[in-house]
Amino acid sequence: MTTHHIARVFAEIGQLLELKGENVFKIRAYERAAQTIRALGEDLAAVRARDGLLDLPGIGKELAAKIGELLDTGKCKAHQELLKEFPPGLLAMMEIPEVGPKSVKFLYDTLGIDSVEKLEAAAQAGHLRDLKGFGAKTEANILKGIERLRKHHERTPLGMAYPLAMEFIARLRKKAPVTQISHAGSLRRMCETIGDLDILVSSNKPAEVMDAFTALDLVEEVIAKGDTKSSIITELGMQVDLRVVPDDSFGAALQYFTGSKQHNIHLREIAVKKGLKLSEWGVFRVKGAKETRIGGKTEQELYDAVGVPMMPPELREDRGEIEAALAGTLPDLITVKDIRGDCHTHTTASDGKSTLAEMAAAAKARGYKYLAICDHSQSARVANGLDAARLRRQIKDIRAFNQQHGDGFTVLAGSEVNILRDGALDFPDDLLDDLDFVVASVHDNFKLDRSVQTTRIVRAMENPRVCVIGHPTGRLIGRRDPYDVDMDYIIAAAKHAGCALELNSFPDRLDLNDAHCRMAKDAGVPFFIDTDAHAVEHFALIDYGIATARRAWLEPRDVLNTRPLPQLQKWIAARRAANPRAKAKR
């Protein structure tokens, strides 16, 4: 029973309780617990082992017991009982946009509909329009909802959603009477995947903004169009929500629509205790039935009014940031400007699209002081990996390049060396000794047993020539699951061996993810944040890695490639001097 699976069970219990029409706060408790667990990163078994379950926010006696039951037996009685009450198809029906628990329950009770397929057939046959509370439009909307669910059931990777949002914003600036405009929602928090795009506008001509928005040629279908809110679907099936507020409310609305939901609920609870009320329209002082607006023009004004120091959007997940803000211990988050070099990049020598000279020029143009070229190693045949002879030639080329361009910018000769099945490296130690930098990565045998895969990576870390483990879980968001590894153990072993872990900025990797990064940071493991650039234009992807690092509370001191080159080289030298066969403690 994995941690991820337990989160799913709790979310499902929440949904089933909704069908049952249970107390909404009980439902919320399960939803919140599912979210807490999903964001955890650490294995629940490990949390229980150190008696930490009750310290998790939203986990009390009951839920801790259910976690224990799930860990021990793989099942939970309450969940099983609920599943007996409702056919599984009802949960799938609740996934349809615009169809919620009340409708599902009603349709099941009156027409016996217990699957998306049956619902579709009933709607097509016109059996829904005469039901109480339903009509022809609702029937049509349900069919549209089913179509949308099938077309677009997955969340969109940040790397696709972000440019799209910027495109919407640029066009609205040009075509609509906007005063201020910003992206909001999970996109502004830089989550690794995005459900719907949220865009916020202030304007004194909201109707014109709505007209301009729904008329954009990026729009495939208009779902809703009101005075302050409209929703559309793009050609790619992504939903975009636009809200328009008066300029005076822009800050309050930006805070509100940035979320997260849990962060907002927490903030509002603090506000309520102080006799305040927060909404997208502003901050209000409540006295009896009278409400006086006291702010909301900027986000800063809103946080000031509530008495909580403002923090960057990436932290607003209710993972302790409000407590840290109140205690004055918010992290000094890393920014793109802190990065002094990229230590995982490729060239045309293996599978890159840009030459060494092009990559160096682009890195220098970004203001970097160093760049490690880490082309693939010999066993990476599909990636045109370099054999020992070609690597030696490349080392010479790089040395010559530095001689010619010795002007405060240095190219480091490196390799992204494959970690073989047994944890050995793809090059002998004496060749690795000639390199300035070594990334070690898994590129094959993704399906090994957890213990075998974990030991494989740990063995690679124990070689002190390895500076960093590249994309440590190997996941490709939406396409390939992470390999099955014991992340708690890998982090402990990295700390013990003195090896760094990579935060790979490629938007379909973002590996390690935010939760694992935060665990590793807390354990004192150093990081490299690299792009894995295969072409000069990939250097810009560092933005996504930095965003993920910020979500993990990383500070410049946690990240080795924020250091000037001499300090970085000192770290590498110290690592190499370390005991080559140190064993991590279990």
Added chain:
DNA sequence: GCCGTTTTCGGCCCGACTGTTTTCAGTCG
């Protein structure tokens, strides 16, 4: 079901849009 320098019981964030209604329920974020 969780939670507590206002509470161990009684609270638990707040508003917009749609469709079906004629004052509101359901859904969403």
